[in-house]
Amino acid sequence: MMTSSELPNQGPGLPNDGRPRRRFVQTPRIVAIRLAIFAVLLLLALWGLFAGSGLVQVISGLFLLLSVALFAFGLYVIFRSSRAPHPVPEPDQGVGAAPETAFAAAAERASGMCVYPLQTGSTLVSFGQFFKGNEGWVGARAVWNMGADEATVFWAPVHVYLIVHPSQGLILVDTGLGRAQTRKGYYSARKGGLTGLIWKVEDNYLPPEQELAVQLERLGYTPADVNHVIMTHLHEDHTGELNRFTGATIHLSHAEWNDRERMGYAPSYEAIKQWHHFTFDSGRFHAFAGSKDLFGDGSIILTPTYGHSFGHTSLFVQMGDYQLCLAADALYSLRHLNPDSLAAFNYFGREGFATQIDSVRRLAAMQQALPDLLYIPTHDPFDYTSKLVQPFLADGVLSPEERAQLRAYQEQLFDAEGRLKLEAQPRFEGTSDGYGRVVAGLP
Numbered sequence: 355m356m357t358s359s360e361l362p363n364q365g366p367g368l369p370n371d372g373r374p375r376r377r378f379v380q381t382p383r384i385v386a387i388r389l390a391i392f393a394v395l396l397l398l399a400l401w402g403l404f405a406g407s408g409l410v411q412v413i414s415g416l417f418l419l420l421s422v423a424l425f426a427f428g429l430y431v432i433f434r435s436s437r438a439p440h441p442v443p444e445p446d447q448g449v450g451a452a453p454e455t456a457f458a459a460a461a462e463r464a465s466g467m468c469v470y471p472l473q474t475g476s477t478l479v480s481f482g483q484f485f486k487g488n489e490g491w492v493g494a495r496a497v498w499n500m501g502a503d504e505a506t507v508f509w510a511p512v513h514v515y516l517i518v519h520p521s522q523g524l525i526l527v528d529t530g531l532g533r534a535q536t537r538k539g540y541y542s543a544r545k546g547g548l549t550g551l552i553w554k555v556e557d558n559y560l561p562p563e564q565e566l567a568v569q570l571e572r573l574g575y576t577p578a579d580v581n582h583v584i585m586t587h588l589h590e591d592h593t594g595e596l597n598r599f600t601g602a603t604i605h606l607s608h609a610e611w612n613d614r615e616r617m618g619y620a621p622s623y624e625a626i627k628q629w630h631h632f633t634f635d636s637g638r639f640h641a642f643a644g645s646k647d648l649f650g651d652g653s654i655i656l657t658p659t660y661g662h663s664f665g666h667t668s669l670f671v672q673m674g675d676y677q678l679c680l681a682a683d684a685l686y687s688l689r690h691l692n693p694d695s696l697a698a699f700n701y702f703g704r705e706g707f708a709t710q711i712d713s714v715r716r717l718a719a720m721q722q723a724l725p726d727l728l729y730i731p732t733h734d735p736f737d738y739t740s741k742l743v744q745p746f747l748a749d750g751v752l753s754p755e756e757r758a759q760l761r762a763y764q765e766q767l768f769d770a771e772g773r774l775k776l777e778a779q780p781r782f783e784g785t786s787d788g789y790g791r792v793v794a795g796l797p
C-alpha cells in the first residue's frame with residue numbers, strides 16, 4: 355500500500371508545493387455547455403443577419419465571419435499537423451564498425467566521466483499524451499485529444515543532464531524549462547506563429563531552486579563554464595535556458611533544425627549563433643544504421659531516434675564499466691521500453707508513430723549489444739527516476755550496487771516475454787488540487 359506521503363510518481367518538489375490550485379477543470383460536461391453557448395450565439399447571429407436591420411445585421415455578419423474563420427483555422431491547425439511528413443531514419447552512412455569500436459575503446463579513458471541529472475521544473479501533460487499511443491493518440495486525433503483533454507493532466511518532471519567530460523569539460527544535454535517560459539506573454543503568435551499559439555506559460559512550472567543556473571552553481575559551476583550543449587530536440591521543455599549558452603557550441607541534428615518552424619519556438623533560441631548541425635554520418639552503432647561519434651573519441655555516441663520529433667536524438671555515454679543511454683523523449687519512461695505494451699502519442703500520424711516505435715525497438719535492442727547499459731529517461735514520473743536515478747547519480751556516477759538496483763527495478767517491470775506487467779501499467783488518479791498523478795501497482 356502506498357500512503358499519500360510516499361507519492362510514487364512525483365519528482366522532488368511535487369506536488370502541492372505552492373502551485374496555485376487549478377480553478378477550472380475541463381470535463382465533457384463543461385465542453386458540452388461551452389458548445390451549447392456557442393450554438394445559441396450562432397443562432398442569434400443568424401437571426402440578426404436575416405431578421406435584424408442596419409447595424410444589427412452588420413454586427414451579426416461580422417460575428418458569423420469571425421466564427422467561420424476561427425473554425426477554419428482550427429481545422430487548418432489539425433490538418434497541418436497530421437499531414438506533417440513523417441521522419442525517416444537515415445540509412446547506413448559511413449563505413450565499418452568505427453563508432454562501435456571507438457565506444458568500446460573509450461571505456462579505458464572514461465575515468466572522471468560524470469553524469470548529473472538535474473530536474474528543471476515540470477510540464478503539464480495529459481495522461482493520454484504519455485501513455486495512449488497504442489489507443490489511437492496519433493496524428494490529428496492526438497492533436498485533437500490533447501487540446502480537448504484537460505481532465506487527466508499531470509505534472510511530468512523535466513530533466514536535463516550535466517556531463518563532466520574528462521577532456522571536453524562541461525557538456526549539457528538539453529536546457530529544460532527556463533524562467534522566461536513561465537512569464538505571462540512569453541508565447542505569442544506574433545513571435546512564433548502557430549507554435550506560439552500551442553505553448554502556454556501555465557503548462558510550465560519552475561520552482562526557484564530548480565532553475566538550471568541555481569543547480570549548476572550548487573555543483574560549483576556557472577553557465578559560462580559550459581562548453582557544449584547537446585540538444586535532443588527543440589521542444590519547449592528542452593530549450594528553456596538555451597539562450598544563456600551563447601559561449602557554448604550547440605549541437606543539434608540537421609533534421610531537427612530543418613523542422614524548427616513546426617515545433618520549435620524561435621525566441622527560445624534566438625541568441626544562439628554557434629550551432630553545429632550534425633548528420634549521423636559516423637557509421638553503424640549496433641542497432642542503429644547511422645550514428646554520430648560527437649567528439650571523435652567514442653565517448654559520446656549520438657543516435658537518430660526520430661518519431662517523437664522530426665530529428666530527435668538520443669545519447670550513449672561511455673562511463674567505463676557501464677554505459678548510460680540518455681534517451682530523452684524517445685522513451686518518456688522506462689516502462690515505454692516495450693512499445694507493444696505502452697507507447698506515447700505521436701503528433702505526426704501513422705507513419706510518424708511507426709518511426710517512433712522503430713526507434714524504441716532499436717533503443718531496447720541495445721541491451722543485447724551492451725549488457726551493462728542503463729536507460730535514463732527524461733520525463734519518467736515513477737520511482738525509477740525520483741527514488742533511484744536521481745539520488746544515485748547525485749555524485750555523477752553509479753556504484754555496482756546502484757547499477758544492480760536499477761537493473762532489478764527494470765526487470766521487475768517486465769514479464770518473461772518482455773511485456774510490461776499488468777501491475778506496472780500506469781493509471782491516472784485525480785488529486786484534490788485539480789490536477790492528477792500517475793500511479794501504478796509497481797511504483
Ligand SMILES: [Zn+2]
Nearest residue numbers: 587589662683
Ligand atoms: Zn519533446
